[in-house]
Amino acid sequence: MAGQARGKVTVDVEECKGCGLCVESCPPKCLELAPELNSYGAHPARYTGEECTGCGICFYCCPEPGAITVYRLKAKAKAVSTTPGGEHATAL
Amino acid sequence: MGDENVITLVDPEVNSEVKSEAAPTASNNGYEAVHSKSPLFYDLYERKSELKHQTHYCPGCGHGVAHKLIAEALQDLGVQDKTIFVSPVGCSVFAYYYFDVGNVQVAHGRAPASATAIKRSCPDKMVISYQGDGDLAAIGTAEIVHAANRGEKITVFFVNNGIYGMTGGQMAPTTLVGQKSTTSPWGRRPSNEGFPLHMAELLATLEAPAYIERVALSDNKNIMKARRAIRKALEIQRDGAGFSFVEILSPCPTIWGKDPVEARRWVLDKMIPTFPLNVFRDRRPEIPVGKEPPQRTVADVLEITPKDRAHDASTVKHAHRFKDVQIKIAGFGGQGVLLLGQLLIEMGMREALEVSWLPSYGPEMRSGSAHCHVCLSKERIGSPLVSRPDVLVAMNEFSLRKFAHEVPSGGLILYNGASLPADFAAPGVQLVAIPAAEIADKLGSTKATNIVMMGALLEETECLAPGTALSVLEDKVKKLDLLEIDRKALTAGRLFIDDQAHVGAVSQPDGFA
Numbered sequence: 001m002a003g004q005a006r007g008k009v010t011v012d013v014e015e016c017k018g019c020g021l022c023v024e025s026c027p028p029k030c031l032e033l034a035p036e037l038n039s040y041g042a043h044p045a046r047y048t049g050e051e052c053t054g055c056g057i058c059f060y061c062c063p064e065p066g067a068i069t070v071y072r073l074k075a076k077a078k079a080v081s082t083t084p085g086g087e088h089a090t091a092l
Numbered sequence: 093m094g095d096e097n098v099i100t101l102v103d104p105e106v107n108s109e110v111k112s113e114a115a116p117t118a119s120n121n122g123y124e125a126v127h128s129k130s131p132l133f134y135d136l137y138e139r140k141s142e143l144k145h146q147t148h149y150c151p152g153c154g155h156g157v158a159h160k161l162i163a164e165a166l167q168d169l170g171v172q173d174k175t176i177f178v179s180p181v182g183c184s185v186f187a188y189y190y191f192d193v194g195n196v197q198v199a200h201g202r203a204p205a206s207a208t209a210i211k212r213s214c215p216d217k218m219v220i221s222y223q224g225d226g227d228l229a230a231i232g233t234a235e236i237v238h239a240a241n242r243g244e245k246i247t248v249f250f251v252n253n254g255i256y257g258m259t260g261g262q263m264a265p266t267t268l269v270g271q272k273s274t275t276s277p278w279g280r281r282p283s284n285e286g287f288p289l290h291m292a293e294l295l296a297t298l299e300a301p302a303y304i305e306r307v308a309l310s311d312n313k314n315i316m317k318a319r320r321a322i323r324k325a326l327e328i329q330r331d332g333a334g335f336s337f338v339e340i341l342s343p344c345p346t347i348w349g350k351d352p353v354e355a356r357r358w359v360l361d362k363m364i365p366t367f368p369l370n371v372f373r374d375r376r377p378e379i380p381v382g383k384e385p386p387q388r389t390v391a392d393v394l395e396i397t398p399k400d401r402a403h404d405a406s407t408v409k410h411a412h413r414f415k416d417v418q419i420k421i422a423g424f425g426g427q428g429v430l431l432l433g434q435l436l437i438e439m440g441m442r443e444a445l446e447v448s449w450l451p452s453y454g455p456e457m458r459s460g461s462a463h464c465h466v467c468l469s470k471e472r473i474g475s476p477l478v479s480r481p482d483v484l485v486a487m488n489e490f491s492l493r494k495f496a497h498e499v500p501s502g503g504l505i506l507y508n509g510a511s512l513p514a515d516f517a518a519p520g521v522q523l524v525a526i527p528a529a530e531i532a533d534k535l536g537s538t539k540a541t542n543i544v545m546m547g548a549l550l551e552e553t554e555c556l557a558p559g560t561a562l563s564v565l566e567d568k569v570k571k572l573d574l575l576e577i578d579r580k581a582l583t584a585g586r587l588f589i590d591d592q593a594h595v596g597a598v599s600q601p602d603g604f605a
Contacts, residue, residue: 019345019353024356027312054126060319061157064147064156066129066133067146070126072123
């Protein structure tokens with residue numbers, strides 16, 4: 001991978017229902033629905049692997065409590081609370 | 093695109109383990125988790141019967157987003173352990189599957205009433221009423237209006253998707269004009285079904301609410317606004333500032349027949365024009381406290397004097413024959429059936445027993461059947477319902493035949509009559525026929541029939557002290573002439589039983605004399 005993106009998203013494949021709201025909402029458009037199906041027949045979302053800013057919008061648009069986890073690169077995150085779901089979420 | 097490392101298809105158990113390990117600590121490759129599943133949610137939804145790793149909501153449902161925003165706010169306020177979540181009837185009926193807080197699920201529309209009770213009982217708890225539009229704006233209109241009007245210090249989240257989701261898409265009070273539903277198949281017509289109900293505006297006409305806002309889960313910007321509104325509403329409750337209400341316009345892709353992305357856009361394009369987003373109320377209401385009513389003890393209200401208490405103390409040690417007694421008293425209305433039960437529990441209270449009295453009668457207080465359930469116990473009473481009475485007091489033949497089968501072997505039936513019906517049998521049960529009406533009549537009034545039966549009951553079971561019965565009668569019977577008859581009736585009932593013991597289980601109409 002050329003250069004590290006500021007953020008990263010992982011998706012719990014079995015919790016994701018493939019609604020696509022995160023794909024629609026992602027500002028840098030770095031999420032997509034996987035062509036594979038999960039065990040009960042939904043195309044789960046996945047990170048394309050590039051350009052995530054760690055803004056967290058996908059997390060807030062996703063209706064499943066634990067389907068999406070958003071990460072940020074530590075060095076870039078120094079001005080930001082490390083508590084998941086802290087006040088920084090509007091940094092979109 | 094298509095980095096194989098990022099998504100791998102694994103089975104749910106394995107995957108959730110990986111995730112739960114990864115989420116809190118992960119600093120893989122210099123990354124750290126900034127948004128992950130809130131600890132307000134259970135790790136695994138064990139109350140669900142299947143697919144315990146995901147919610148029961150449809151793909152793209154707004155409930156999940158609303159749940160997450162609430163969970164995050166509660167977590168940030170640090171109130172997880174003092175939150176009581178009241179879930180409604182509707183799709184979110186199962187909110188208690190997910191939220192690891194105190195949970196109550198209540199009757200349709202009644203969440204604000206239940207939340208009122210909970211908050212008033214536990215004022216330091218965070219009480220959240222979470223309701224849909226069918227619940228809050230239709231069947232529960234009265235409850236929400238009055239809870240808001242009283243300024244209850246609760247938070248209400250009103251998830252409005254303009255339709256009945258769980259039951260399959262019937263028209264709700266919030267359904268848009270022209271919107272099709274199963275009960276408005278040609279579209280809602282205001283001429284027939286009225287206009288969409290604007291709950292936020294309606295509640296904002298009231299004096300008491302502290303905070304009322306309408307938000308929408310329609311797009312990124314509005315979701316973040318919703319996040320702030322939800323947090324603010326909870327902060328207002330935390331500060332004890334008053335009633336807070338957030339209406340959340342929410343997509344229902346399944347019932348609207350749209351894909352999740354379209355449905356969310358529909359909220360923006362169609363719902364918001366009808367339900368404009370706004371802060372309708374944001375102030376600290378000044379609610380006059382008024383003069384505090386006097387607080388009185390139960391003893392004060394019952395006018396139990398110190399003398400009575402001394403009497404209680406002496407009878408607490410009374411050797412009750414039973415650990416507890418369950419009594420059913422049955423007869424016609426007007427025979428003093430319910431009153432007899434009340435007298436017994438009054439005596440029980442004065443002897444420091446746990447008591448319960450459960451009446452059951454038809455709409456007619458006279459000339460109908462009535463019965464009551466009485467429990468006297470040295471321990472706390474689980475249910476006031478008596479289905480296997482130790483003692484049945486049958487004031488007439490109808491009641492005898494109706495309830496005798498409930499009395500278990502070793503129980504007692506006291507029957508108001510000179511003798512038991514010839515064809516009546518109750519194996520293993522002690523049967524005593526007492527001509528109580530005749531005894532009372534001879535004493536001056538058939539009104540005292542129930543007191544004769546009470547005397548017999550007390551003598552036979554020894555469940556309460558004689559002195560207590562007399563003092564209760566003296567307090568309860570206001571007419572002096574009747575009190576005199578009642579005193580004699582009580583004694584006559586006792587003597588009848590005593591006499592029987594001498595004679596040997598033979599009923600004699602004049603046995604008391």
